[in-house]
Structures are given as structure tokens and as C-alpha cells.
Amino acid sequence: MLSKLLIGVGAAALCATATISLADTSDKRIALSNNYAGNSWRQAMLASWEKVTGAAVADGTVAEAPAFTTAENQVTEQAAQIQNMILEGYDAIVINAASPDALNGAVKQACDAGIVVVSFDGIVTEPCAYRIAVDFHAMGKVEVEYLATRLDGGDLLEIRGLAGVFVDDEISAGIHEGVAENPQFKIVGSVHGDWAQDVAQKAVAGILPSLPEISAVVTQGGDGYGAAQAFAAAGRPTPLIVMGNRYDEMLWWKEQKDANGYETMSVSIAPGVGTLAFWVAQMILDGKEVPQDLTVPFLTITQDTLEDSLAATQPGGVANVEYSLEDAMAVVSGG
Template sequence: MSKVLTTAVLAVGLALPATAAIADTADKRIALSNNYAGNSWRQAMLKSWGKVGDQAVADGVIAAADAFTTAENQVTEQAAQIQNLILQGYDAIVINAASPDALNGAVKEACDAGITVVSFDGIVTEPCAWRIAVDFKQMGKDEVLYLSEKVPNGGALLEIRGLAGVFVDDEISAGIHEGVAETSGFEVVGSVHGDWAQDVSQKAVAGILPSLPEITAVVTQGGDGFGAAQAFKAAGRPIPLIIMGNRHDELTWWKEQKDASGYETMSVSIAPGVSTLAMWVAQQILDGQDIPKDLTVPFLRIDQDNLEENLANTEVGGVANVEYTLEDAQAVVNAAR
């Protein structure tokens, strides 16, 4: 018996160096625990995961990259899902979390079971997990910095916020207000919650618009730019400079305005393909690399001159996207070191 075991260990030991050139993770299985799939960003995120994951499996880099999504966007549901993934014996769990702290118990259980946990976008605060976070505050600030270049004299701003009570909304808004404080001449004269949805934004902007003075620019959080444009058009008001959020409808509208009247703006958001970045980071950790616990996701920014190129690469109804490679992930890791 022990002889057979020794032979097996030896065989594995001999076999390993040969495959190590590709990766030591060929037998590792990675799961994606996702809390929500009901919008175009999340759909693109899952699609990118599927595409890059399948390729990685086909190339023999990892053994599996399975995606699991909960139906109700509930913390309890996702905690149960993570426990199931632990029982199924995955080597790494990549999480887009419904809550930054409420899943910590389940995440700790996974860590204790020797599973690598990487959270991204919706990160978790449990110290044993890796975090690939977005600097949302900087994103909001960048919008105002762009405006101060474009409109040096300043003017009245309308702010469209996201979903009230969500951390991301607070961060982007804080960045916008920080930017307004640091530059001169801008004032936020109105603020509405658009829930990152085009129809909700349209409704909210249409409601507040009649009571506002002339608006110089609209600062947004993504998904709301086209709705704002429609509300301005319906009210018969001059269209201000509206910051966009990389959605296909927003980019299409921008392109139409650009062709018709030379309309200028910029668009910034996070590429849904950040899920693939998280997958590569998980693979690198499984590979034994020393990866810092806190990493930052690069923004995907679209400007006047690369609009056409990005629009052409964006699926109809989707979000401008980038799928990350192993090299991209290594670059992000090196930047954090």
C-alpha cells in the first residue's frame, strides 16, 4: 500500500516539473460567486468570465471556471451559495459580493477550509480575502477635473447619483463634491437619484429640471447619461455637457451628437471584464505568487478621439468592455507592490 503511494507521489513529483512551465494550477478549480445578473453590466461581466474562463480551461491553465449567480441579490442567499461552493471543493472562490461585511462569516469559513477568496467590484472586508477595489472617489473627481478643463469658467452642475445607501454611490458623489471644492466656479444646483438606470434617471431629471437654472454640465455615475439627455430634450432645454458611463446607448447618443454638432464629452466606468482580472489574480495566488491583499482596478475611460473605436467594440445594448489577460493582471499586481 505505502509502496503504491510512494510510487504515485513520485510519479506526480516527476510529472509536475514538466507542466510547471504552463502552470501549477492545471488541476485547480475556480468558482465565481455573483450576487446579481439583472442588468447589462452584470451580463457582460458574466459573459467575459465565461469566455476567458473557458479559454483558460481549454489551455490547461486551470481545471474549471464555473459561474454561479444568486436569484434575489440577498446576502443570506449568497452566504448559502458560498457554503455550497466550499462543500463542492473549489480551490478558489471569486466573489462579487452583495454586502461588504455581511458575507464575512461565510468568507472566513472558506478561508479556514483553505480556499483562496478574491473579491472584486462588490468587495468584502474580511481580512483573509483579497480585494480588487475600484477607486470610485477618484472616478467622481476625474469627472469634475475634466469639466474644469473643458469649461474653465465653471457653471451650474446637475448631479445624478446612483442607488441611495450604497457605498459606491457615496464614494462617487464624495469624489464629485471634492472635485467641485478643489476647482473654482462650479456649483451643484440639483441632485437626484437615478439608480444607475436610464429610465429612473430620465424620470428624476424630468421632475427636477423645470425648477433649475440653465445647466452647464451633468455629472453622472454611469447608466444614467442617456436618460438625462432624453429628459433635457423632452423639456426643450439646451443639452448640457453630460458625462457618460460607457453604456452602448450613451456612446451611441454621444456619437450622433458628435456627428451632428461636434458635441464633446467624456465617458468613464469600470469594464465588466474586471471579473477576468479577478480570475487571473486568483490563478496567480493558487500558483503560489505573493500577491498584495489590496489591488485597484483601472478605469476604462473613453474620450473624444477614441469614441468610434470603443463604440465599434461595444456590443449593442452592452457596456464598453475589456477582457484582461494574465499579463494585465500581473501589471496590476506590480503596480500595487
């Protein structure tokens, strides 16, 4: 058993060296394993993937780059999907994972078969995989730091994401660290909005009667518009709500800005981060040196860039940045 494993590892190492000696990726096949497609962010992510990889296939950079999405957002389903990709002989698998550790077995199998695995957004912890992570902690902290420049202090309402997902824990930890460093702010209520505006609206509407006057709402993206709706429905003054780059949030912000000079900021991850993962996979197949862990910057929209971002975003979409090979190289060398 052990010797078999060792042979496997040896073979993988051989494959890896073989890959490095090749400097051409035109016959390489890269697959996207995606766990969920049911919200606007994921839709934008898939659209970006299709656009950028479509162009890369057309000009012969890679042979093909199909995207596969599991139907039920289940770990078992995605593990089976990855195993299918191994059998189909893809050269690289780009993963947005349903779980940071539960897919490690399947990811390890892929690595052992000599397949390059690049995870992004929902990253995997298996050491053989590459990770393109967002500094969610910093993203949460930035929100409070922005508030400190705008307000003298006050009571905050925190809208969290999906309970049990590490992204939610990270952003929230960042927010709480920011509040600890700016003691003029106090979080008086916290609800889970699941990054969805209708869920956020429901949760905020429920807790509002129990709260004092709120000066600002710290969010995780996708929930800002719902929070605004809940405040309006309760007949309360609209607080400063940090937005999350969604079209409906930016549109609402623009309307408020035009009507009464409302000022806020918006921060989130660009769904185009998937295309960065694609280029990183391509670079690795091309034999380039890429660090195992990369960090991508988040996308911030300010009062001044609001109009441009809104104009560039599709109705129903998310403010986006798509990566080119040059951008990817810049991120790799910078990180």
C-alpha cells in the same frame, strides 16, 4: 470551542503552505459567486468571465471555472451560495458581493477551509479575502476635473447611483471633492438614477422644472442617456453630460458629435475586471505573491477614442477590457 477554532486556523495555515508548494493549477477549480445579473454591465461581466475562463479551462490552466449568480440579490442568499461552494470543495472563490461586510462570516468560513477568496467590484472587508477595488473616489473627481478644462464654471446636476451602496457614496464624494477644488462649479440638484437609464430619466425629468439652466451633468454611468432624454423632453438645451461607457450613451454621443460637434468624456469600470479577479485567484493558487489589496484603473473614453470604443462594443453592452494573465501580472506588480 476555542481549541477547535485554533485547530481550524492551523489547518488553514497548513493548507495555505501546501498550496504554495504546488506550482500547477491545472487541477484547480475556481467558482464565481455573483450577486446580480439584471443589467448590461453584469451581463458583459458574465460574458467576459465565460470567454476568458472558457479559454483557460480549454488550455488546461485550470480544471473548471463556473459562474453562479444569485436570483434575488440578497445577502443571505449569497452567503448560502458561498457555503455551498465551500462544501463543493472549490479551491478559490471569486466574489462580486452584495454587501461589503454582511458576507464576512461566510467569507471567513471559506478562508478557514483553505479556500482563496478574491473579491472585486463589490468587495468584502473580511481581512483574509483579497480585494480588487476601483478607485471610485478618483473616478468622481476626474469628471469635475474634465469639466474644469471645458467650461468656465456653472451649475451642475449630479446623478447618483443606488442609495446606500458604498460605490455611490465614493463616486459622489469624489465629485464633491472636485467641486470643492473648483469653486466655479456649483451642484444645484442631486437625484438618484440607480445606474439605470429609465430611472435616471424619471428622476431628472422630475427635478428639472425646479432647476436653473444646467451647464453640465455629472453621472455615475448607465444614467447619461436617460438624462439626455429628460433634457430633450423638457425642451431644454442639452448640457455637457459625462457618460458612463454604455453602448446607448456612446451611440447618443456619436450622433450628437456628428450632428453638432458635441464634446464630452466617458468613464466607468470595465466589466472585464471579473477576469482580472480570475487571474489573480489563479496566481494565488499558483503560489505567487499577491498583495491583499489591489486597485484597477477605470476605463476612460475621450472624443478621439469614441469611434473605436463604439465599434468594439456590442449593442446593448458596455465598453470593455478583458484581462490576460500578463495583464493581471502587470496590475499585481504595479499595485
